[in-house]
Structure formats: structure tokens, C-alpha cells
Amino acid sequence: MSTVAETSITLTPEHGARPGATVRSRLQDALPKLVLAPSFAATVVFVYGFILWTIYLSFTNSKTFPSYAITGPRAYQRLWRWTFESDPPSSWYTSITNMGIFGFLYISICLALGLFLAILLDQKIRGEGMLRPIYLYPMALSFIVTGVAWKWFLDPGLGLEQTLHQWGWTSFHFDWIKNKDFVIYTVVIAGVWQASGFIMAMFLAGLRGIDGEILKAAQIDGATTFQLYRRIVIPLLRPIFLSALIVLAHLAIKSYDLVVALTSGGPGGSAWLPSNFMYEYTFKRNEMAVGSASAVIMLMTITAIIVPYLYSELREKPR
């Protein structure tokens, strides 16, 4: 925006102080604002407006329909109580512990696997042009497709286990998807399969952007390959880690459809994530206040994680 303003200032003296020019310069000044205004307004209303709306609803007694009388933090009190009900696990307890397991494993495995694949692909191997899209392709599928495909593959009566039994390996046993304690890990498997190729592509782009001179200099100084990556390449990829983390974190928080397609909630609801909890309570159980409160907690959790991270990463930029 500042560039536009500067240009208009330099233009004005050449053409003299005609009124038309001021109108024009004013228009030029205002144009970016005008063009941005609709999307700004839409964002304010549909994102921030509805965030406030959700917060408001979480303090009411809304059931099937929104009700507007504030009745206090009863929804939060219930969630708080459910947070500590671990035996038998309340649905909320299951959801948040699953979120912890899924979020941690999904993000860390995707980052590790993506970086590893990218480093391997970066070794100037033949056929890279073909291999890259093969890894990247799963990202083009929707979560629903991924979920259904993995559901069939992991089903002991249909997929992997059944096939291996037919091939003669009858002692093979893999029923995680039917097991209440392990079902969340199948969600991790499917999620990692889908996203790690994309993360690989991000790291690959980062690796290609690293100046070869630095690496050569390090090699001359006698750095081993491991040291090279450990001390130079990976630290240089830091901005990529930031982007990848943000992409993965929001995918993890919103993976509602993967759980539904892959497990339909899991045995006894054991695969629920907070997003499933929110949808169930708001739309199926007609407890809109509880649903809203859980949405607010999800928002606060992700804010608590992302904001300090973004702050620490972005603050160092102008060094």
C-alpha cells in the first residue's frame, strides 16, 4: 500500500496540481482498501463474528435452537467435570486424550517422514520426477476417500489380515481398527499416509533453496554427511518447519471426516476427536451450549499452542 501512496506523490508534481489528479490520487490511495473491503467484511463477520457468537452461545442454555438468555458457565462446568472422568472414560475425556495422541503422532511422524523422504529424493536419484507425484498424490484425495479406503484395508475380515490369511500366514493378527485402545492409531496411520507426501514436497522445495556453496564449504572443512544435515541443512529449513507445522496443526484439529469415514466413531466412541464431540453434541444431541463450549475450548487450545510459536518465530525475522 505504501508503494501506491509514494507513486501518487511523485506523479502529482509532474502533472501540476489539477483537481482531477487529486481525485485520482485519492482513488489510487483508497483503491486497495476498497478492493480488500468485501473480503475483510466477510472475514470479520463469518470468522470473528461467529467466533464471538459461539462464545456467547456457550454461556446460554441453548438446546436444539439457539436461546439468547445467558445462564452462566454450566456447559464449561460439565466439560470440566468430564475432563477428569477417565474410568469409564467420558466422551469428552476420550476426545481430548485422542486429540493429544493423534495431534502429537500425526504432526511429528509427518514432519519426520516428510523430511526423511525429501532428503532421500534430494540425492539426485533417477526418476525423481515420477516418484515425487506418487508421494504427493494422496494429498489430492479427500479425507473421506482416504478414510474409506483405509477402513477396508485395515478391516480384519476384508483387507490386510484376510489377504495374508489366504496367502497362508494364518497367525497374522492386526485388528487395531476394531480395538477400542488402538483405533486412534489407525487414524494416525491414515492421516500420515495422506499428508506426509505433501510435507515431503515442502521440505524438498526448501532443500532445493539451500545454497550449495555453504554445503561445499562445510564439506571442505571435513563435516560428515550427518553433521551436514544436523548442523546446517535442518537449521536452514526452519521456515519450512513453521509452514509445515501450521498446515499439519490445522489439519489435525479439523480431521473430523477422517474419523467418521475410517471408524464411524470407533467401538464405543473410542476414536472421537473434539471435532466429533462438538458435532455430536450440537447437532445430534441438541445440546448446543455444550457443543459451543467444546468449540471454544478447541479454539483456545490451538491459540495457546500456535500464537506463542508464531510469535517466537516471526519476531526473530528482522534480525
Add this chain to the structure above:
Amino acid sequence: MLRKLLIGTALASGVAFAAHAEDVKEVQMLHWWTSGGEAAALNVLKQDLAKEGFAWKDVPVAGGGGDAAMTALKAMVAAGNYPTASQMLGYTVLDYAAAGVMGDLTETAKKEGWDKSVPAALQKFSVYDGKWVAAPVNVHSVNWLWINKAVMDKIGGTEPKTFDDFIALLDKAKAAGVIPLALGGQNWQEATMFDSVVLSTGGPEFYKKAFNDLDEESLKSDTMKKSFDNLAKLVTYVDPNFSGRDWNLATAMVIKGDALVQVMGDWAKGEFNAAKKVPGTDFLCYRFPGTDGSVVYNSDMFGMFNVPEDRKAAQIALATATLSKSFQSAFNVVKGSVPARTDVPDTDFDACGKKGMADLKAANEGGTLFGSLAQGYGAPPAVANAYKDVVSKFVHGQIKTSDEAVTQLVSAIEDAK
């Protein structure tokens, strides 16, 4: 003064205009009966209405299924854009009626005699505050056993009359190397089976107290504990791969003879029909052992919304056609359910349908017609879902003992009330 006059004139002419306006000859219908048999059954209604000159317009629902439809309906109603009618279940009708958006069909109901022909238990959901707000389409009952006859003959089984008979029969199947019980491990299927188990274990009075009146004493009684124990017994007869299975796949196991029996509502019969199986020769339908004489029901309703005057005629035509004897018979023969009025002749129905209709009539007269808690006809959705949670967690082992299950059931229901 002049201004008032002007406004008055404007209003009067507006009203006159509205009265003279052409009635909209169109029915806007929100429903999720899109699959084979159900869509065919609904076609009967479309044709009946077409004969009277009313066009049929489906309100599209992205994603299909009842949940998506209910979300769509919520959005439409919030925007003030009511459909003529919507397929609805149980307490949803009452929720919307309480929100004041439902129409009033009482006149039509009087003229057509619905008060007498529709079972009283159903009227609890179709009549709100003395006004008819919905037209029931059918009555499903959930306390059925669906048995593959070939397998039954092979193992030499007979109709189980008590719960112990049933366990003995399942043992026979197990010994013969057949999966005894086909179950889909989704919470609503488990809870639907548990409805029958409770009715069988505690009897009709107990079922009503516990699952319709939500009486705390009954919910935490020893009978309820016994019911959970019985459920645990049944679960030992399912195959290890049951978790997450869809209900129709479980039915397919019985149809193919891989499994002996499924405990499921009478919509399972639609699957047998679609596979060209004949009741009595290919499959058997018995009441869940120990529940003969009682009917645990759920029902599909067409909720009628408070549409503008010019759409009322179409709505009344739709409601009248829905509860006409001819449609009730034609639709329910295909759907597998039984008519929502007890005075429809049973000539077109198969053996299971005839039994279902006779049972419904008897249960209605004997006061043993109860709403299914699992299907959302026993209590509001929050309670029904809390119940499904507990049953499902018990089946899958998060809740380990029947003592714990009963404690959880009481506190979950108390929480959700």
C-alpha cells in the same frame, strides 16, 4: 387519520390479494428416503398427489442420511424458509412444535378420524398441545428376531420362547460352526438390541418405567443390572469382527446363512425382500424371546410446517394422502413396517407384516406399545444418546461390569435431562 386509513386500505387489499392468489400446487418435501425400496415406496405418494394435481419437489440434502437432513432443516427453519413437510423422528417433531414453527392439521385430522385410527402412543409425537402437527407414515417395531431358516433347520432349532431358550439356540448354532448372532457394533444397533433385552428381562411395566418415564429407581435396579448381564451374554455370541459394521451388512450375513439370527427392527425385512427371500420359507421372524405381546416402536413422521396460506392446500393434500389407507398399505408393504393406523386391511402384507399389524393392534389396546429409547422415541435425543453411549461402552469394554454400567446409566441420563 388519513395515514391510518391508508395503511388499513393497504393491509385490506393485501389480505384480499392473498386470499385471491392462486394456491401453489406444489409440495416441498425434505426427506432421506433415496435408496431403492424406500424411494419406490415414496413414489406411491408422489403419484397419489399427482392425481390430485400437486407437483412434488424434493428439498435437496447434501450428503444424504438423516443427520444431514436434520442439519439442513435446522438451517431452513432458522432462515424462515419452511418446507411443506419434512421427514422427522420422535422428539424432533416436539422440539420444532415447541419452537412454534409447525402447522395445524387438527381440522383435517377430525375429518379423517385420525384420533381413533392412529395408536395413542404415536399421537404423543404427532399431536402437540392439542394440535396435530405431523402425519405418521409407519410404525416400525424393534423387538424382532430375524432368522435364516436353512440354518435353523440344519441345527434343528425351534422358536425360542424365553431368554434361556434363546441362549440355548445360540449355543446350538455355535456348536454347528455358524456365527450365532449377527450384530453391527455401532452404538444405535447395540442399544436397539438392548431395548429388547430390557423388555424381555424386566417385562413391559419395567420397560415403560425405566425407558419411557426414566424412573431412577428402575434405572438402577437389579433388574437393569440383570439386563446388562444378559446383554453381555449375547455379545459373547457375535463374531470378533463386529465392531463398526453397518446394520445391513449384519442382515446380509443372516441372508447368506453365515449367521443364524439378527436382532433388529423390521426395516431388516426390506433387505430380505430385496434379496428375494420369502418369510416362512427362507427366513423367520419371531418376536424377541419374552417380549411377545409388547411392541417397542419407532415411527417415521411427516412433520407439517406452518407454511404460508397459499401452500396450505398442498399441505393438507399431502397429509391426507399420507394417512390414506391405500397409501399406508402400499408404502408399508414395500418398507417392511406396518401402517400407522390400525384400521388398514392386512391383505397385501406378508406373514411377518400380518403378525406385526396384529401385534401393534393388540399392544395398542393392551397398553404395551412403548417408544424405543434407542430409536429416540423413549426420551429426548440428549438422553437417548447418553443411553447409547453407555450401552456401547459396555459392549466394547470401556465399562466393565453391570454394576458400573447401571451407575453410569443413571448419571448419564441425569446429566442429559
